[in-house]
Amino acid sequence: QVQLVQSGAEVEKPGASVKLSCKASGYTFTAYTIQWVRQAPGERPEWMGWISTGTGDIRYSQDFQGRVTITMDTSASTAYMELSSLKFEDTAVYYCVRELKIGAFFDYWGQGTLVTVSS
């Protein structure tokens, strides 16, 4: 069965960076784009960016431009999302999601990684 398994919770100080991982299984990794979405406590989900696992193309939300880097290791079927210059308001659950081929909506979600930014 399709699974996206994310790395564990992180606690970081303001100004630091965090790198999260998302390991896919149960399907051909390079056949589906992986996106990253975050959700602050009590808030709506917020789109961050995507990586085409087949071509390596990447696109980021302008809200995170310059702070977010999405990469992948196809040999490990794993995508990564690094967020730098962390702020208190970056405290959120970060999800990797699989995009369906017919549109940018998401049929499988990782379990989420809680990132807490605290001094």
Add this chain to the structure above:
Amino acid sequence: DIQMTQSPSTLSASVGDRVTITCRASQIIRSCSQSIRSCLAWYQQKPGKAPNLLIYDVSTLQSGVPSRFSGAGSGTDFTLTISNLQPDDFATYYCQHYNSYPLTFGGGTKVEIK
């Protein structure tokens, strides 16, 4: 950017009720290339869990989703209806457009027990 506004933000209902949630976009959501319907999806989220895809292309049920869920709408106005509300349906619901980037979600509608 397309802003998505949901109403109501909270809805109190009883098991067996029919409920309707509205999602309004700040500009027209175009039809998707594979469908004549707009690029609009709905998700259900329960506390501490990731959202779960219910509907895409406005009204297409994701595999495994019960038929009591239905979606409708076009242009800027969309609805999610749950007929015969079941105990498992008490959750928060989000709409999401995929018309263009950036993708955006509605603010959510929490369906709670009356």
